[in-house]
Amino acid sequence: MKKRHSSLKNSLYSKLVVTYFIVILISFVFLAVFLSVWFERYYYAERKEKLISQQPIFNNMMEGYKYGTITPKTMDSQLEFLDSYLNTRIWIVDRYMFVIASSSKEDKELFMITTDEMYDVLKGNIVSKEGAFKDKFKTPMLTVAYPIIINNQVAGAVIMNSPVYEIKNTLNNIYRFIWVSAVLAIVASTVIIYFLSQRIIIKPLYEINETARLISSGEFERRVSIASKDEIGDLANSFNTMADSLQKLEDLRREFIANVSHELRSPITSIKGYIQGIIDGTIPEEKHEYCLNIALDESRRLTRLINDLLDLSKLESGEFSLSMGQFDINELIRISIIRFENEIEKKKINVDVMLAGDSLYVLGDRDRIGQVLSNLIDNAIKFTGENGKIGLKTTIDDKNVIVGISDTGIGIKEEELKLIWDRFHMVDKSRTAKKGTGLGLSIARQIINQHGEKIWVESKEGEGTTFYFTIKLGENI
Ligand SMILES: Nc1ncnc2c1ncn2[C@@H]1O[C@H](COP(=O)(O)OP(=O)(O)OP(=O)(O)O)[C@@H](O)[C@H]1O
Ligand SMILES: [Mg+2]
Numbered sequence: 001m002k003k004r005h006s007s008l009k010n011s012l013y014s015k016l017v018v019t020y021f022i023v024i025l026i027s028f029v030f031l032a033v034f035l036s037v038w039f040e041r042y043y044y045a046e047r048k049e050k051l052i053s054q055q056p057i058f059n060n061m062m063e064g065y066k067y068g069t070i071t072p073k074t075m076d077s078q079l080e081f082l083d084s085y086l087n088t089r090i091w092i093v094d095r096y097m098f099v100i101a102s103s104s105k106e107d108k109e110l111f112m113i114t115t116d117e118m119y120d121v122l123k124g125n126i127v128s129k130e131g132a133f134k135d136k137f138k139t140p141m142l143t144v145a146y147p148i149i150i151n152n153q154v155a156g157a158v159i160m161n162s163p164v165y166e167i168k169n170t171l172n173n174i175y176r177f178i179w180v181s182a183v184l185a186i187v188a189s190t191v192i193i194y195f196l197s198q199r200i201i202i203k204p205l206y207e208i209n210e211t212a213r214l215i216s217s218g219e220f221e222r223r224v225s226i227a228s229k230d231e232i233g234d235l236a237n238s239f240n241t242m243a244d245s246l247q248k249l250e251d252l253r254r255e256f257i258a259n260v261s262h263e264l265r266s267p268i269t270s271i272k273g274y275i276q277g278i279i280d281g282t283i284p285e286e287k288h289e290y291c292l293n294i295a296l297d298e299s300r301r302l303t304r305l306i307n308d309l310l311d312l313s314k315l316e317s318g319e320f321s322l323s324m325g326q327f328d329i330n331e332l333i334r335i336s337i338i339r340f341e342n343e344i345e346k347k348k349i350n351v352d353v354m355l356a357g358d359s360l361y362v363l364g365d366r367d368r369i370g371q372v373l374s375n376l377i378d379n380a381i382k383f384t385g386e387n388g389k390i391g392l393k394t395t396i397d398d399k400n401v402i403v404g405i406s407d408t409g410i411g412i413k414e415e416e417l418k419l420i421w422d423r424f425h426m427v428d429k430s431r432t433a434k435k436g437t438g439l440g441l442s443i444a445r446q447i448i449n450q451h452g453e454k455i456w457v458e459s460k461e462g463e464g465t466t467f468y469f470t471i472k473l474g475e476n477i
Pocket of ligand 2: 375379436439440
């Protein structure tokens with residue numbers, strides 16, 4: 001628990017929050033810029049349109065002024081009224097840019113407006129600009145000016161100055177609103193991310209982490225229980241699969257140590273017993289030779305077990321290199337079977353040898369292939385009853401030789417077929433415990449794999465078993 005909270009600075013959660021924070025900030029900045037630009041444009045367009053729509057009033061006024069039906073004073077008061085209604089300072093100028101009427105008392109004296117824009121207006125164009133009369137007004141103003149046309153001639157112009165503090169205020173309100181919602185969104189997302197990430201990522205990861213720690217400290221039966229169907233769920237599944245194989249390995253290791261200890265203890269105990277008996281005289285002299293022979297046998301068994309273990313560990317660690325060469329596989333098979341003569345005779349086993357050709361040269365490590373053959377023949381004899389049959393066969397298949405070792409023994413159950421290749425796996429431990437350690441087939445498979453070849457088995461319980469392996473055909477010399 002401590003670990004989970006201690007490194008908040010680097011934790012997944014804070015990374016997520018920072019990411020979301022940045023994303024939210026960027027989106028709100030965009031939103032603010034977009035909204036203010038849009039709003040400003042909309043506001044100015046609206047305002048401009050409203051001011052321009054008053055045009056007929058000024059046209060009438062100008063006409064009246066021109067023909068003397070309306071006095072500048074009346075014009076002023078009319079403009080004053082419009083000003084209060086539109087909240088706009090209005091000036092009317094004549095063709096020479098002299099102000100002839102104004103809505104504001106402050107601008108009552110005649111004055112002349114000579115800006116570049118005014119020339120434009122008197123040419124017949126509509127002009128709008130912000131801050132055109134900065135010196136005259138304290139607050140920012142939007143100025144809209146347009147010509148008054150009578151009988152297709154520019155008779156003068158209207159200049160309308162509308163304060164824009166309204167829009168500035170509105171924009172400020174919008175900005176405030178956006179920032180407040182940004183802060184709220186950040187706070188809300190922080191909380192939501194906290195709960196979601198806890199549920200979806202952090203807790204499951206913590207569980208996996210914690211389980212890994214427990215497994216590495218020896219609690220191999222620990223598993224994670226995450227049912228989600230996302231990547232985390234996949235990770236949890238893979239993790240559990242890994243834990244399964246770790247546990248299996250661990251079980252195998254324990255079993256192996258138990259096996260090896262047992263295997264080592266019984267010959268050593270008997271060797272010790274015989275030697276002790278000979279030394280202290282409890283075994284009569286005429287039995288010495290017999291006992292020493294048994295002790296010798298037992299020490300051979302020990303040697304074999306230790307050699308097997310060393311072989312397997314070398315083969316499995318990949319330290320082992322093959323010394324490849326050409327040799328006669330038929331000859332090797334004959335030599336191998338002869339080594340088992342005693343056992344074969346003892347069990348009255350019938351050996352059937354069907355070899356392709358007289359000599360058959362293959363490419364491989366002769367000693368190691370000999371070891372594979374010995375292991376397979378040893379199994380065939382071991383798991384076949386008296387008067388059984390063993391077959392040894394070589395066939396050529398394209399560029400390969402297939403070697404088959406068959407027996408009419410007890411056979412192997414369907415569900416055991418995959419397992420027999422595992423280290424220390426023995427189908428029936430009670431029956432075979434004294435005969436082996438379950439290493440023979442693991443060694444055979446490692447050797448064949450190192451050759452880049454295949455080894456497989458076909459078997460029917462109660463009828464017999466055949467092991468096959470392939471080896472590359474050499475050139476017949
Ligand atoms: N020809 C066979 N017939 C029936 N079962 C077999 C045969 N060959 C192997 N098995 C089964 O596969 C198991 C593993 O064989 P493997 O050769 O690896 O071990 P082992 O013969 O018991 O011991 P080791 O070879 O180390 O002396 C055997 O214990 C046996 O149960
Ligand atoms: Mg064996």
